[in-house]
Amino acid sequence: MNRKCDLCGTEYKAQRPSSKFCSVRCRNRNARGHGAVVVAIQHDEPANGITVSAVRKELASAGREDTYLGAAALKLAERIDASTAVMGFAGLVKQLEDTMASAMKGANVDADPVIDLLARINAKRSG
Numbered sequence: 001m002n003r004k005c006d007l008c009g010t011e012y013k014a015q016r017p018s019s020k021f022c023s024v025r026c027r028n029r030n031a032r033g034h035g036a037v038v039v040a041i042q043h044d045e046p047a048n049g050i051t052v053s054a055v056r057k058e059l060a061s062a063g064r065e066d067t068y069l070g071a072a073a074l075k076l077a078e079r080i081d082a083s084t085a086v087m088g089f090a091g092l093v094k095q096l097e098d099t100m101a102s103a104m105k106g107a108n109v110d111a112d113p114v115i116d117l118l119a120r121i122n123a124k125r126s127g
Helices: 024-032 050-062 068-082 089-104 113-126
Strands: 002-004 011-013
Touching (some): 050 068, 050 089, 068 089
């Protein structure tokens, strides 16, 4: 007898008439109260989140958008914007910070004159 899974909707061959789920996984997910099975869909469109926009703007201003580190930073920014869970979020942000620092190393970015002046003053004071 063919029937649809009560959780994910997949059609399967039921072994007995009282069967409700297509697999042990669906039965366990239902018992834990997880609801419907979520299927991840990959989109080829670039993400336009706030983090992606900021990273893209910073990389473009330094001419580093087409480097492999720039591409890696953009992918990390996409994952941060698409993130819905708190677990691992800080790790993604830290990795983006490190990747951006590496990507921007040696780039000719116009620094804020005040920050540049403070850096020179601190350099003179320290020795």
